[in-house]
Amino acid sequence: MTKRLILNLFEMNCVSHITHGLWRLPGNHRERFNDIEYWTELAKLLEAGGFDAVFLADVIGTYDVFRGSAATAIREGLQIPNNDPASVVPAMAAVTRHLGFGITFSTTYEPPFAWARRLSTLDHLTKGRVGWNIVTSYLPNAARNFGHDGEVEHDERFERADEYLDVLYKLWEGSWDDDAIVADRDGNVYADASKIRPIHHEGRWYSVEGPHLPSPTRQRTPVLFTATASAAGTRFAGKHAEVVFTGGPDTAFLQKTIAGIRAAAVAAGRRAEDVRFVTMAGVVVAPTEAEAKAKLARYQELTSRDGYLAHASLPWDPAAHPPEATLAEVGAGEGRAGRFRAFDPEQTVGEYLAGFGDLGRQPLLAVGTPERVADEIERWLDEVGIDGINLLQYHSYDTARDFIEYVVPVLRQRGRLRREYDEHESLRDRIFGAGDRLPDRHFATRYRGGAHLPEPVLQKETVR
Incomplete structure (x- = not known):
């Protein structure tokens, strides 16, 4: 069968998301991100063009490592000001019927019970069009914003996230039976209490009694996205993720990541094809x-080079050194590469700087006519092995408009995009074609019907 492209738009509730400096382009609407009309206009455009979802990124801190403060990020509008991504979903859902929503939220700093409730509410309001991009947060400022002296260690963040997901699965999958709502007007019984149960979770990091406050949504558990390429992230994705948003410096790295996560899924008792891969x-x-x-x-x-340097959380300023000096000569050693792990000490400062803001270095980049672009997308699907893209925005809304006008018709003609939406599908069913709910082999489903939920811990009577 011809592989169909998962098509998302990559967005963030801010001015400068990931193409720094381009908010200045004529006709760019980035400065309107505070206006509800920005989001409703965008949603209607994407649905008219057949997009599967809008993927909403987020951070909960500032980029304050480069040059020792957040000043560069603030000057650039680099993800500050920055609003809550989940808050714009109801507005977009109200003007669409099919567009899905991938919402980024961190498991590290906020408690699981409240997030489970908010996400279930959104799944109800959208009639099953919601996914969650599970992240663990990486900015030092984010840690300080939530009362920590520094970042929680990387692998510990994933251990916390694993328990966080366990709590949510108990709430989403185990706390309510599907037929708990009886709505008996004559008997004045809205819900059957015997079919709603607390979860009594007592773990290393979280203690949650339950029950879940919302009733079961169409999907129960929203579509589970993760964004990762690390070893701990690979194990986590193998157990939990349905769609992985990943990348790397080149397609070989990307293919290695895909193979590793598929193997981790099999090791977790799932199938390799249970995970889809989306890249920017x-x-x-x-x-x-x-x-x-x-x-x-x-x-x-x-394009603003400073914006890209600040986004990389680079702990030194290459522009302050002679361009002909090597990275080794200026002391840019281990631990000074920011969020980029690849490091060549023999590279010159000038060569290193040239990579920041060079739009042509994007690993998956297609430039040209509609047919040429469609050829490249088909190559990504068939040879690189991805399942979909988060379309990078250079201009809002021209990037999406151009794709819809020029590329969508060609991809539809080649069988890579649907010609119309299925009127009755949820976001999960659209991606996997296997219904609204998680398959039985996913770890979350072990709690269905209240199975494997712990008994309440009884307090011992005090002896007087």
Whole structure:
């Protein structure tokens, strides 16, 4: 069968998300992110173009490592100001019927009970169109914002996240039976108390009694996204993730990550095909090759190198050193590569700097005519092995408009995109074609019907 593309738009509730400096482009709507109309207009555009979902990124701190403060990020509008991604979902859902929503939320700093309730509420309001991008947070400022002296150690964050998910599964899958709501008007019984139960979770980090406050949603557990490529993240994704948003410096790294996570899924008792893989992709398209290249060149002119340096949380300033000096000579050794782990000490400072803000270095980048772009997307699907893309926005809304006008018709003709939505599908059913709920082989389903929930811990009577 021809593999169909999972098509998402990559968004964030801020001015400068991931293409720094480009908010200055003529006609760019990035500064309107505080307006509800920005989100409703965008949602209607994406649904008209057949997008599967809008993927909403988030951070809960500032990028304050580069040059020793958040000043560069603030000046650039780099993910500050930044609003809650989940809050714009009801507005977008109200003007659409099919568009899905991937919401980023961290497991590290906020308690699970409240998040479970908020996400169930959104799944109800959207009639099953919600997914959750599970992250553990990486910014030092985020840790300090929630009362920590420093970041929680990387692998411990994933251990906490594993228990966090366990709590949520107990709430979403185990706390209510599907037929708990009886709505008996004559008998004045709305819900059957025997079919609703507390979860009595007592773990290393969380203590939650329950029951879950919302009734079961269409999906019960929303579609589970993760964004990872680390060893701990791979194990976590193998157990939990349905869709992995991943990347890397090149396609070989990406393929290695995909293989590793598929193997981890099998080790967790799942199937390799239970996990789909989505990666960020840049698309610059126009009727002619020359027009597309000119458009990319215009984007490159306005790209801000400082924005990319700050986004990398680089703990030193390459611009303060001679461009001909090597990284080894200026002391840019281990631990000074920011969020980028690849490091070549023999590379010159000038060569290193050239990589920041170079739009042409995006591993998955297609520039050209609609047919050429479609060829590249098909290659990514069939040769690289991905299942979908989070479309990188250079311009809001022109990036999406161009893709819809030029690329969508070609991909539809080639069988890579649906021609219309299924009127009755949830987000999970759209991605996997196997119904609204998690398959039985997923770890979460062990709690269905109240199975494997612990008994309440009885307090011993005090002897007087």
